[in-house]
């Protein structure tokens with residue numbers, strides 16, 4: 504395994520319930536280092552660009568509405584096999600299918616309001632990170 508980076512979002516349902524610290528504790532306990540983090544309000548344009556791959560899906564409008572409905576925390580996580588490690592600690596997209604102890608099992612409200620996002624591959628992570636962070640904001 505090599506050290507890699509992945510992109511993470513703590514979504515509006517998580518910030519609304521003041522869960523930033525609780526979720527960060529699970530991320531750090533999983534062996535990931537938060538090497539960049541900022542709390543932002545996503546614009547519609549940012550959300551539409553970020554989720555462009557889902558544009559044709561029936562839930563696209565709902566997804567953009569939700570992601571712009573409140574503050575989010577965007578993060579860069581670093582560690583050995585960070586993409587997979589993060590996906591493991593997040594749990595399945597649908598919280599009813601997520602394993603015990605995962606972020607989504609513990610905190611997500613539904614498949615839409617599922618508390619966290621994580622990149623699905625290292626290549627996607629690089630693109631997602633570049634959308635929200637400049638190089639000097641990431642301190643490993």
Ligand code: CMP
Nearest residue numbers: 562565566596614615616617619620621
């Ligand atoms: P995320 O990992 O951020 O990437 C795409 C998001 O679309 C996903 O998490 C879910 O929050 C959302 N999503 C996936 N399926 C559905 C669905 N059936 N209804 C609403 N939102 C969905």
